[in-house]
Structure formats: C-alpha cells, structure tokens
Amino acid sequence: MEERSITRRQFLYRAAAVGGTGLLLNTMNAWGIGIASRVNAPPVLNGSGKGKRVVILGAGLAGMTAAYELGKLGYAVQVLEARDFAGGRCQTARKGFSLTELGGDKQACTFDEGHYINHGPWRIPLHHQSTLYYTRRFDVPLEVMVNDNDYSFVYLESGGPLARQRLRPAAVKADMRGHVAELLAKAVKGNMLDQELGAEDKRALLDYLAHEGQLDQADLRYKGRSGRGYAINPGAGMNPGQMSDPLGFKELLASRIGNVYSAVQDFPMQNTMFQPVGGMDAIAKAFENQVGRHIRYKAEVQSIRHGEREVVVTYKDTASGKLRTVSADYCLCTMPLSVLRHVESDFSDQFKQAIAAVAYAPVGKIGLQMKRRFWEEDDQIYGGHVLTDMEGINTISLPSSNWQRKKGVLLGYYNYQTSAIEVSAMTPSERAEFALRAGEKIFPAYRDSFESAFSVAWHRVQYNLGGWADWSEEKRQSVYPLLLKGEGRVLLAGEHLSYLGGWQAGAIESAWQQLERIHERAMA
Amino acid sequence: MEERSITRRQFLYRAAAVGGTGLLLNTMNAWGIGIASRVNAPPVLNGSGKGKRVVILGAGLAGMTAAYELGKLGYAVQVLEARDFAGGRCQTARKGFSLTELGGDKQACTFDEGHYINHGPWRIPLHHQSTLYYTRRFDVPLEVMVNDNDYSFVYLESGGPLARQRLRPAAVKADMRGHVAELLAKAVKGNMLDQELGAEDKRALLDYLAHEGQLDQADLRYKGRSGRGYAINPGAGMNPGQMSDPLGFKELLASRIGNVYSAVQDFPMQNTMFQPVGGMDAIAKAFENQVGRHIRYKAEVQSIRHGEREVVVTYKDTASGKLRTVSADYCLCTMPLSVLRHVESDFSDQFKQAIAAVAYAPVGKIGLQMKRRFWEEDDQIYGGHVLTDMEGINTISLPSSNWQRKKGVLLGYYNYQTSAIEVSAMTPSERAEFALRAGEKIFPAYRDSFESAFSVAWHRVQYNLGGWADWSEEKRQSVYPLLLKGEGRVLLAGEHLSYLGGWQAGAIESAWQQLERIHERAMA
Incomplete structure (x- = not known):
C-alpha cells in the first residue's frame, strides 16, 4: 500500500538506505527541512x-x-x-515500591518519606527538547541534576602513585592542564613549533596558555592555583587562606588519572542536567494523567x-x-x-x-539510604559523581535533592555489561554488601550510615529484559x-x-x- | 584589659603581625588547631x-x-x-520591594508573582560552610544555582575573526583544548621535549592528550568532537546526527576567545552553587525569625x-x-x-x-523581567552566564529557578568599578534601555520580550554606599x-x-x- 506513491518521507528513507546518512541529510538540507528543528x-x-x-x-x-x-x-x-502501572523504565523507587526480578526474591523499597532512587532514567540533557516539551506541556516541575561536580572525588585503586587517594577532580584538572600548559609554553618559547605557528599565533597562544593554566607571568611556570582548592580556606580576620600544593606532573602522568575527564563532556552529558522534582516517574505520571483512560x-x-x-x-x-x-x-x-x-x-x-x-545491555543500579549526608557534611560534596575504577561500581553518585536534610539516598553503583551481570547474580543484600565494601574505602562514614538498599538489574526485570538496545x-x-x-x-x-x-x-x-x-x- | 595576659588567640594575632600569614598558619598547625576545621x-x-x-x-x-x-x-x-527590614545587602527584589538610591527616584519592583532578582548576594559556594551552617540550622531550602553552563553563549564584540558570534563555551573549550592537545602531541612525538619527558612519560602524556582532546587515534589530530555540539542532533529513525565543524585554531587564537574560561574556575566559583528557593533574602528572614525581637x-x-x-x-x-x-x-x-x-x-x-x-567597590546589577523565556525555548540555555565584552555588561545571567515557566527575570548586567559608576549615573529607565541595547545583539527576542526592570547601584544605596570593601x-x-x-x-x-x-x-x-x-x- 505505502509503496504505491513515494512520499517525501519515503524518499528520505530510501536516500538513507542508498546513500547513507550523508545523502539523507544533504537531501533534507536541500529541502530546507533540517531535522534539528523538527x-x-x-x-x-x-x-x-x-x-x-x-x-x-x-x-x-x-x-x-x-x-x-x-x-x-x-x-x-x-x-x-x-x-x-505505566511508565516502562521510567520508574522511581520510593517507600511502597517493590520489584521482583526474574528468579529473585521480592524487594520492597523502605526508604524514608521524601527519599527515592531513579533506578531507570535519572537525568535529562538540556537539549532533549522532546522530553522537555512534555515536562513543560504537562507542567512537571524540574530541578537541576548536578551531573558534574569538580569538588567531588576521584578514587582510583589502580592509580599508580596516586592510587587510593581521594582527589578532587578540580585539583586533577587544574594540575594536569597547568602542567600541560607550561610544557607547551616551553616548546613555543623555545621556538620548537615555529613551523606550525607564526609570531602573532605564538603570542596569542602563550597568552592563552598562561590564562588557561594560570602560569606565573614571569617564567610561565605552573605553581598551583586557587581553583584546585585550598589547604586552609580563606576566612575572617587574619586568615587569607593557604594554597595547597599541586600534584606533580610525573605522578599525574604515571597515575593516568587525567583520563577521568576530558576537554568537555561528551554529548549528551552536561555539567548540569535536569530531573523532575520528587522523582523521574513524575513524567510517567504526567503522561498517565493524560492517557490513563486508554490503558489496559x-x-x-x-x-x-x-x-x-x-x-x-x-x-x-x-x-x-x-x-x-x-x-x-x-x-x-x-x-x-x-x-x-x-x-x-x-x-x-x-x-x-x-x-x-x-542485543540488550545488562544494567545495574543500587540506591543506598544513608541516615546522614556525610558526603555533604564531612566533605562538602553536593551532588555529582564520585568516579572510581573499582570493578562493578563505576560511579557513586550523590543526590541532587533534599540538600542538607538529615538523610539521603545515593547511587551506590551504576554498572553495565560484564560487571552488571556479575553483580546482578547476587541477592539484593549481597549487592548492598558489595556496594558498602566499595564505598567505605572512599567514605569512612559509609557503612555506619547505611540504612537500607534498593537495587535493580534491568536484564532480570520482566517486561524489560535489559537496560537499552545495545x-x-x-x-x-x-x-x-x-x-x-x-x-x-x-x-x-x-x-x-x-x-x-x-x-x-x-x-x-x-x-x-x-x-x-x-x-x-x-x-x- | 585584654593586653594583660596573652591568650592563645592574641598570640596568633601577634604571630601574624610579626611573621605574616606563614608564621600564623605554621603556629596554628603546630598547635593542631587548623583554621579550616574551625x-x-x-x-x-x-x-x-x-x-x-x-x-x-x-x-x-x-x-x-x-x-x-x-x-x-x-x-x-x-x-x-x-x-x-533586616538583612543588609542580603536582599531580594520582588513585587512590593522598592528602593530609592541617593539622588534618585523611587523604583518599585513590579515583577510578577514568583519572580525576583537577588540584587545583592546571589550565590553560595559549596565550601562556604558557615553560610550553609545556618541554612541547615534554620531549614532554609536550597536549590542549585547554575554558575557555569557550557551550553550558554560567549559573545565578544572585539573577538577578531570570531567577533559578534554566539558561540557555545563548550565548542570553544573543546576546540581550543583539542588544538592545543594536537600541537603538544606533535611536539612530543617529534621528540622536541625529550629533555623534559622520559619514554614512559611521553607514552602517558600522548595517551592523556588523545583523551583530553579526543584526538584521532591514528594521526593524533583534532577533528572536532560530539561534546562541542552537533549541527544536527541525533534523533529517532535514520538520524544519527551530524557533527559540527570545529573552529579553526588560528581563528581561535586571533580572537583571544579562549581567555573567557580557564583550566578550572577560580576559587570560590564552582560550576554549581546554591541559592535559597524563592530568593536570597530567605536567609535574612530566617535570621530575623530568630533575633527579630532584639532588632530596633x-x-x-x-x-x-x-x-x-x-x-x-x-x-x-x-x-x-x-x-x-x-x-x-x-x-x-x-x-x-x-x-x-x-x-x-x-x-x-x-x-x-x-x-x-x-575603598568600597561600585557595583551595579539589573533584573529584567521577560515575558517569555526565549533563552530556554529558542536556545536551550538553562541557567548560567552569557559572557560578553560589552562595556558595562560583563555578564547576562539566566535564572536558575522557575524552569520552563512562562516568564523569567534575568540579570541584564553585573558591573563593577568604572563601568558601574557610568551606568549608575543613568536613571533606572535609561539603565534598562542600556541593558536592552546590549542584550538584543545576542538574543533577537530580547527587546520584544522585555516587561519591567529593577536595578541597583550599591554605591548609591544609603546605609551601604558600595558593594563590598575593596x-x-x-x-x-x-x-x-x-x-x-x-x-x-x-x-x-x-x-x-x-x-x-x-x-x-x-x-x-x-x-x-x-x-x-x-x-x-x-x-x-
């Protein structure tokens, strides 16, 4: 039926099939119907x-x-x-929510009132205008999800000379980029790159490097900077603060710790993203309000x-x-x-x-309710991810809601592929123990603060059988x-x-x- | 009186007076009473x-x-x-708030219900534990203030080959750092820096540069990356998206646009900071609740x-x-x-x-109520600052509250020193016109969306006479x-x-x- 006449849309599909995306996009652009706006x-x-x-x-x-x-x-x-209930993977686990994985026991979520884990989707990129179209249309209140926090920690077990240290990403970024800026400035000043750069380019580049790396004006050397954090923060009275010492370039290089960040985050990650106030399932509920009468x-x-x-x-x-x-x-x-x-x-x-x-991706997540927000109170980490190379953990992510309240639910791991399969083979309480053993290496108060857990292994969830198409x-x-x-x-x-x-x-x-x-x- | 016996505290003041901060801090550390914890x-x-x-x-x-x-x-x-009223500079202008600057006419704020501008302090760093001590103690709800948004704009009038373009900081950062990584990789590969780096350092550095700059694996060249943004965003069906082209290294260098950012933000700026829900004066009101009976x-x-x-x-x-x-x-x-x-x-x-x-710093701010959140709807900018070199503007900052609502109040300029004095000499309506003339260069919908303004020049405010001690x-x-x-x-x-x-x-x-x-x- 649909084959009888070729609509513009069908033509586009054929263009894509024949010439690949390039031809598709060229055709669309030629027609002035760019997808972006659509x-x-x-x-x-x-x-x-x-x-x-x-x-x-x-x-x-x-x-x-x-x-x-x-x-x-x-x-x-x-x-x-x-x-x-409606929503598919758009779920939020809070008190009253329960889940029985295939071949597993029933898990009932017992988090305190007002606390939850978005065990499915948990963040909305700022350019996902389709999702944001409906949050706006259905009046779903949003709040910022802190996706990148330079004052969180990075903790590598196999970090060479910097292994098993709680380092702030701000310090790692400041020092790596500072040392790199200094090294390149040296090469530029030493006329090593004259084939690449004209005299004016060189001036501009040295100026940039001095700014980016906050190099000393006189000798263009990196000697640390305020943004990496202070040993003693500036305060009242006679306390101008005390700078902290930069990490050494050789130690940084040997640790490979610079590889935890990049010049900018990759699409579609952003420093700040969105989450609906009170849980991601607010989006599912908003849709359900509209179309629930049609759902069997x-x-x-x-x-x-x-x-x-x-x-x-x-x-x-x-x-x-x-x-x-x-x-x-x-x-x-x-x-x-x-x-x-x-x-x-x-x-x-x-x-x-x-x-x-x-194929579908095996994906696992665990929410851990902590009776005290030690990451905020002890370490001044407000949201964002603690990055680690610990097998099966990947990230410990701190909640972007209930700031400064008594309790909090953090994400204890977010694993996929092989490690997700391994961890998902555990019982829920074994998974919690697994997460605690990792977290307590980074946060001394981790285990003592733990109250209850809720975990999911999406590949073991009936009607989903995986996190996403891989x-x-x-x-x-x-x-x-x-x-x-x-x-x-x-x-x-x-x-x-x-x-x-x-x-x-x-x-x-x-x-x-x-x-x-x-x-x-x-x-x- | 206080001179009779030397308390530990007094000794510390003297240590500072005699030996400067270094002696002070050494003394304190020797006593194990680091200021940081205090x-x-x-x-x-x-x-x-x-x-x-x-x-x-x-x-x-x-x-x-x-x-x-x-x-x-x-x-x-x-x-x-x-x-x-109490609060000092900790003020929020909303409907009902009025201000008469010295030698000026009375300004009454006419923003819509729920909208406001924090014309005094407007953000709380995550390590300001003293401020956060009281927001916690007095149960002042906080929300994230987006202080850095890579998907905002940078717009330079004197930006050389990149002048008068709305560029996303993400693109500028990705491209500058990408080109710089490529250049340094070239120097390292060409053995130009063998005096600085051993064989293992070189391997690690090349690995880091390839990661930081997302350089092509084969030739270590920078060819753009997803995080800088797409020409056409990936979508459903046959649309894998279309990458955008990187800005040229020479153009970037000549524009000096890389100088708008740095390896990390300087202390005490952070990508995400805090603001009280509903306005900064929630902090003043919380204190007033406690001590108001003592205030005349x-x-x-x-x-x-x-x-x-x-x-x-x-x-x-x-x-x-x-x-x-x-x-x-x-x-x-x-x-x-x-x-x-x-x-x-x-x-x-x-x-x-x-x-x-x-001396006290002259500081000026203006809030502009817009009947439509064009920065969100048209440009997908959710909070953060639009950086510009336009005289007297410095930044146009987008609100971190009321996401996706109909209206919004943005900060039209935040100026200090010379330009603050010049702008503050204008009448309130002239200041609004000044801000509109700048903003409409960046946002086509700026002027048409404008509804009302509220501005302050702190050096002209009785009982303050300046923004802060300079x-x-x-x-x-x-x-x-x-x-x-x-x-x-x-x-x-x-x-x-x-x-x-x-x-x-x-x-x-x-x-x-x-x-x-x-x-x-x-x-x-």
Whole structure:
C-alpha cells in the first residue's frame, strides 16, 4: 500500500538506505527541512483519525506519547500494558515500591518519606527538547541534576602513585592542564613549533596558555592555583587562606588519572542536567494523567497477527488469567525487542530474525539510604559523581535533592555489561554488601550510615529484559532499517529505534516519527 | 584589659603581625588547631553572658549572626538597624520591594508573582560552610544555582575573526583544548621535549592528550568532537546526527576567545552553587525569625562613644525623628566602613583614618523581567552566564529557578568599578534601555520580550554606599589589622574584616570571630 506513491518521507528513507546518512541529510538540507528543528515538538499533522483504531503495545514513554498525540488526532487508541502501572523504565523507587526480578526474591523499597532512587532514567540533557516539551506541556516541575561536580572525588585503586587517594577532580584538572600548559609554553618559547605557528599565533597562544593554566607571568611556570582548592580556606580576620600544593606532573602522568575527564563532556552529558522534582516517574505520571483512560493494565501481550484489513493482538489479563483480543487498524509496538522476540507473531522470518538480532545491555543500579549526608557534611560534596575504577561500581553518585536534610539516598553503583551481570547474580543484600565494601574505602562514614538498599538489574526485570538496545554499527546497517520500517500493519517505536539509545527522548522522538507514518497511511 | 595576659588567640594575632600569614598558619598547625576545621560552625564557648549587654550596629548577616550566638550565650543583645527590614545587602527584589538610591527616584519592583532578582548576594559556594551552617540550622531550602553552563553563549564584540558570534563555551573549550592537545602531541612525538619527558612519560602524556582532546587515534589530530555540539542532533529513525565543524585554531587564537574560561574556575566559583528557593533574602528572614525581637528598626546610628565602663550609641528613630541612646558593655559594629566613616565617634584619629582609608567597590546589577523565556525555548540555555565584552555588561545571567515557566527575570548586567559608576549615573529607565541595547545583539527576542526592570547601584544605596570593601594589598597590611582589633569597647565585624570579601560567609565568619573576642573579654 505505502509503496504505491513515494512520499517525501519515503524518499528520505530510501536516500538513507542508498546513500547513507550523508545523502539523507544533504537531501533534507536541500529541502530546507533540517531535522534539528523538527524534533523540538511533535509533528504537526492535518486530518482526523476518527474511526480508526490503533492498538499500542506498552505504556512506556513511547507508547504514551503515541497514545496522547494520536488521541488528539481523533484516533481510538488502546494501550496494552503488562504491568499495573505505566511508565516502562521510567520508574522511581520510593517507600511502597517493590520489584521482583526474574528468579529473585521480592524487594520492597523502605526508604524514608521524601527519599527515592531513579533506578531507570535519572537525568535529562538540556537539549532533549522532546522530553522537555512534555515536562513543560504537562507542567512537571524540574530541578537541576548536578551531573558534574569538580569538588567531588576521584578514587582510583589502580592509580599508580596516586592510587587510593581521594582527589578532587578540580585539583586533577587544574594540575594536569597547568602542567600541560607550561610544557607547551616551553616548546613555543623555545621556538620548537615555529613551523606550525607564526609570531602573532605564538603570542596569542602563550597568552592563552598562561590564562588557561594560570602560569606565573614571569617564567610561565605552573605553581598551583586557587581553583584546585585550598589547604586552609580563606576566612575572617587574619586568615587569607593557604594554597595547597599541586600534584606533580610525573605522578599525574604515571597515575593516568587525567583520563577521568576530558576537554568537555561528551554529548549528551552536561555539567548540569535536569530531573523532575520528587522523582523521574513524575513524567510517567504526567503522561498517565493524560492517557490513563486508554490503558489496559495487567495485559500481557501473547501474540500479534496482522492481515489485509486489521491487526489482532491477543493478551492475557494477568488478574484473571484469561486470554482476550484487541483488533485495530494499526499496531504500534513499543515493547523492548528483548521482550518482543518472545511474543508469538506472524511476522516474516526476516523480521523475526531482525528483532532477535539486537542485543540488550545488562544494567545495574543500587540506591543506598544513608541516615546522614556525610558526603555533604564531612566533605562538602553536593551532588555529582564520585568516579572510581573499582570493578562493578563505576560511579557513586550523590543526590541532587533534599540538600542538607538529615538523610539521603545515593547511587551506590551504576554498572553495565560484564560487571552488571556479575553483580546482578547476587541477592539484593549481597549487592548492598558489595556496594558498602566499595564505598567505605572512599567514605569512612559509609557503612555506619547505611540504612537500607534498593537495587535493580534491568536484564532480570520482566517486561524489560535489559537496560537499552545495545546497537553495534553492523546491526545498525543490517537490521535497524528493517525494524524501523515495520511490517504490514505493525510499526515499532521506542528508544531502540533511535540514535538516542537509552534516553527518554529516544522513546518520545521515535514515537513521534512512527505515529506520523501511521497517520500518513491512515490518510492515504 | 585584654593586653594583660596573652591568650592563645592574641598570640596568633601577634604571630601574624610579626611573621605574616606563614608564621600564623605554621603556629596554628603546630598547635593542631587548623583554621579550616574551625570555620564550619560557630565557636564553642563556655560561660554565660548573663548580665552583660552588647549593642550591635546593623542587622545584616554579621549583626544577626552575632545577635543569635550571643543571645544563646545569655547576653542581652540590642541590634540597631537603620532600615525597616533586616538583612543588609542580603536582599531580594520582588513585587512590593522598592528602593530609592541617593539622588534618585523611587523604583518599585513590579515583577510578577514568583519572580525576583537577588540584587545583592546571589550565590553560595559549596565550601562556604558557615553560610550553609545556618541554612541547615534554620531549614532554609536550597536549590542549585547554575554558575557555569557550557551550553550558554560567549559573545565578544572585539573577538577578531570570531567577533559578534554566539558561540557555545563548550565548542570553544573543546576546540581550543583539542588544538592545543594536537600541537603538544606533535611536539612530543617529534621528540622536541625529550629533555623534559622520559619514554614512559611521553607514552602517558600522548595517551592523556588523545583523551583530553579526543584526538584521532591514528594521526593524533583534532577533528572536532560530539561534546562541542552537533549541527544536527541525533534523533529517532535514520538520524544519527551530524557533527559540527570545529573552529579553526588560528581563528581561535586571533580572537583571544579562549581567555573567557580557564583550566578550572577560580576559587570560590564552582560550576554549581546554591541559592535559597524563592530568593536570597530567605536567609535574612530566617535570621530575623530568630533575633527579630532584639532588632530596633529605623534606628539610624548617629554617634558612638565609649569610656572605661560602657559604650553609648546615639541613634535617630527615623519614624519620629527623635534621638535616643543605648548603652552597653560592648558594641559590635557591623556597619560598612563606607557608612561608619560618617558616624560621629570618639575613636582615635588613627582608627578613624583607618576606617576612612578603605575603598568600597561600585557595583551595579539589573533584573529584567521577560515575558517569555526565549533563552530556554529558542536556545536551550538553562541557567548560567552569557559572557560578553560589552562595556558595562560583563555578564547576562539566566535564572536558575522557575524552569520552563512562562516568564523569567534575568540579570541584564553585573558591573563593577568604572563601568558601574557610568551606568549608575543613568536613571533606572535609561539603565534598562542600556541593558536592552546590549542584550538584543545576542538574543533577537530580547527587546520584544522585555516587561519591567529593577536595578541597583550599591554605591548609591544609603546605609551601604558600595558593594563590598575593596581591599588593596597595601591596605591589608596597613589598616586591616588595626580595624580587626577594634578600639576600646567597640569591635567591628562584617565581610570587610575577612578574606571572603563580598560573600555572606565573610560576614558570618567575621561575626563568629569577633563575638568570641567579646566573650573572652566579658569572661576575663
């Protein structure tokens, strides 16, 4: 059907298939329809979907985005959700929340009132305008999530001469960059780079290096600086403070500690990001407020069959154990591919194989409630990440909410791939012990302050079976375009069909894209 | 009196006077009483101040800190405050707030409900444990103040080949550091720095440079990177995003634009800082809640006279115009020196001259209410500073509150010294026009979005007469120790008697220090 006439959109897909992204983008730019401007808001669509039925599988952010936008267009939407709550991976664990991993015991979250861990998505980049479009539209209050804190710690076990020290990233950055600036200044002054630099370039570069590295004006040497922190902070009266001594260049180099940061953070990380006040699931709840009446909860999809005229989805009502069916004109399936592969369907073998080909990332997180915010009180760390090379830990992240309150929930580890599999094999209490053994090496008060834990291993969570689609470049070439196209009356959407893997924006933008295609077909 | 026995404290002052800070700190460290640990909380004092009277001049943060702590010790405290509200410079302009500068017309703030400008102190560093001690103690809710935002703009009028462009600091940092890393890598690989670096150092340094600058693995060249921002952001479907092109090294050097940032921010600036929710004056109000019953408002100090047995302060009740006196055992004067110099007293000529010798910084700020948050909606800038070299502007700072709401109040300029004097000579509406002319060069929507302004020139504000004490190194040597010592029964406190000039922490820590001295004397 859709093959009969080539829409502009279809042409673009073909351009991409034939000429790759380059041709796609060139074509789009030639048409003046740059993608960048398109993704700040849902597609503006004309026509009504009245009388057309769309069944949406999964009430995560992709599914609810589609339900909301298609509902506004007049479609009769029905969302099937296996759980008894909406949101997909957009979850927040707080008192009353419980989780039973596959093959595991039930974990009940017992954090104090007002404390929580976002064990799924936990931060919103400032340029994810699609996510921010809905937080604004649905009036979800946001607060800053401190993603980078130079006054946190970096702690490396295999850090050579700087191993097992609690170092402030500010000091490491100041000293590495200071020493590097001094070294380059020496080369420039020694006329070693005259082939590269003209006289005016040299003057400007020396000026820059002196500024960047705060080098001594007279001899262009790095001798430490205030921003790395003081040994004694300046104060009242006769206390101008006492500078701390810089770390030596050779020690820094040998420790490889400079590799924990980079010139700027990589996209899409930013020093400050956003989190909804009170927990990430505020976004899920806001969507649910809008489309909840269209969601059938405890509806576990069993099979998807699609013919010439309609698509029929069979699901099990897990409350009653009974099988039921929903038929619709189109189906938008937002289930993770790791789950969809286990659903019976009449997809072609090629499509089934494509679904099964995509790996999902094992991802683990643990929230630890501490009865005292020792990281703030003892170490003046307010948010951000403690970076470490300890196996299975990766980061200990401090909460960006409840500043200065009595208690706090920190993230004890955030692991993926191999280490996530290892740690997830432990029981919840073993995981907590594992996290405590690491954390107490860095914070003396860690173990004594610990009250309760809540952990998740996403690859062991029913209806998710993984953190996010883990695309290889090869799979992006081979099966991604196929999955993106869908089959018959079924289209797929979710973070797995975007280049924003693992981000809520990927789910939303993918939904925008696919609902537009459904609408195009319905209007055809 | 205090000279009779040399307390440890007095010894330290002498050590500082004789041997400078170095001797002071060495002595303290030898005694194991490092200052750093001392300033996290008020001094722990024994004994009762019962029956002793202390008159405190000024209900700013220094005065209220002293009133609170001395009150807890049992002293009868009386605070004289010239204004009809407490807080000193810790003010927030919101609807209902008004200000008449000396020689100026009354400005009434007409911002919408929920919007404000902190025209005095506006950010709290994470290591200012003294300020944070009271926000915690008084349960003042804090939120993150985004002090550094790599996705804001830098806009230089005299930026050579990059003049008048809205550049993201992230791009400038990525490109400058990338090019610099490449250049140094070239020198290292070319064995130009073999005198400085051993073989292992070279390997480690090349590894670091490749990481810091994200250099191409094969040829160690810088070719741009994701963190500088994309031309087209990655999105759903067939859109992996399109990288943007790096700025050229020669253009960057010639523009001198790299000098807007540094390896790390200088102390006490941090990427994220704090602000009280709803306005900085929440701190003033929290103190006022505690000590308000001891404050006599509209009490304008006229004279200070101190004899053997007591100190007598005369003030004018500006409501009635009548002169009244207060006598006390001790006086803690927290008035700015710029104001105190105009108060009649029987201080020695030397002390009077010391007071008069200290310059105060002219400081100006303007808040502009915008009916639309175009910086967020159009440019995805959420907080932080737009850096510019435009005369009298310095920074346009975006609010770290009311994210995604309809309106917002931004800081249109933050100027000091010469440019503050020039701008402050304008009428309030001329200042707004001045700010708009600058801002509209950077943001097309600036002027059309403007609704109302509120500005302050602290050097023109009665009872302040300046932003903060502007200490020269020479004055720190000559008159600072004298002022710190006080005279007779009068001690001075405030940010001007600290090395935390202009910060609230300076006022608080100075008060802690001087109230301890009062207590020592009272107990002697």
